[in-house]
Amino acid sequence: VSRQGTGPVCLLLHGTGASLHSWAGLTPHLATHHQVIAVDLPGHARTVTPRRASLSLESMARDVATLLDVLDVKPALAVGHSAGAALVAELSLNGKLDDAALVGIAPAMLLLDGLPGFLFPPLARIAAGIDWLPRLFAHRARDPRQVRRLLDGTGSRLDACALGEYERLLADPAHVAGVLRMMSEWDLARLDARLARLSAPFLLLAGANDRTVPLRNAYRTEALLPDATLEVLDGLGHLAHEEDPARVATRLLALMAETHTAKMRVDETRTDDLLDARQRNRA
Numbered sequence: 001v002s003r004q005g006t007g008p009v010c011l012l013l014h015g016t017g018a019s020l021h022s023w024a025g026l027t028p029h030l031a032t033h034h035q036v037i038a039v040d041l042p043g044h045a046r047t048v049t050p051r052r053a054s055l056s057l058e059s060m061a062r063d064v065a066t067l068l069d070v071l072d073v074k075p076a077l078a079v080g081h082s083a084g085a086a087l088v089a090e091l092s093l094n095g096k097l098d099d100a101a102l103v104g105i106a107p108a109m110l111l112l113d114g115l116p117g118f119l120f121p122p123l124a125r126i127a128a129g130i131d132w133l134p135r136l137f138a139h140r141a142r143d144p145r146q147v148r149r150l151l152d153g154t155g156s157r158l159d160a161c162a163l164g165e166y167e168r169l170l171a172d173p174a175h176v177a178g179v180l181r182m183m184s185e186w187d188l189a190r191l192d193a194r195l196a197r198l199s200a201p202f203l204l205l206a207g208a209n210d211r212t213v214p215l216r217n218a219y220r221t222e223a224l225l226p227d228a229t230l231e232v233l234d235g236l237g238h239l240a241h242e243e244d245p246a247r248v249a250t251r252l253l254a255l256m257a258e259t260h261t262a263k264m265r266v267d268e269t270r271t272d273d274l275l276d277a278r279q280r281n282r283a
Contacts, residue, residue: 043178155237
């Protein structure tokens, strides 16, 4: 768990295969006026997750909710990248993000359409059951060229520092094993069936160059959510928040300001209504 800054709480949830390091460029921009909390999700990076522990979407959402209770914080802003956006949606549906502004960057909240969506779940389960596969993947990740090729496939271009972080991360067999287990246990179909119940405003930020989650999926997500706004980030890929953290931070800070102003207006309206009611009662 990383905690920086003071003020309203911003919760940052990374995507599949990443870690809290992926928010390193964004956090300083947010921490000037907010308390920023980023976590390594179960099965990832520096977490210790028993093999018998569930890494399903529902279980991971419960784990994050428990962490928020332990930390005794109530997020004013919850941002999820890729699969982290699905976690934000699940947490909101479970009542753990009441009054929080919700954001999904490169949101991976829906099953991929067509043949990939049909084949991916069973292939992920097969991969997770092969004990030697994480060691093989981690061994190949020791070659910077392999990691660079993997990251380039997202449509994003990262600097040498970010590349080094992913090299260290993906060279860890335990991390890779946790990622494969997560991919094998997630059932997005259950979430998709409930998205129409998510009434909270949801800002979706999608990179125009995203090669991991097609832009059409972002439009499909916007159509399913009752109160969603989709903004396309020109020139950025799947890892938009790492490519241009200042640009993404500017939008998040603007959202927080808009949300604060809206709440102030609501509070003022409630106060005026209460005063009017008291005056009528006296009359």
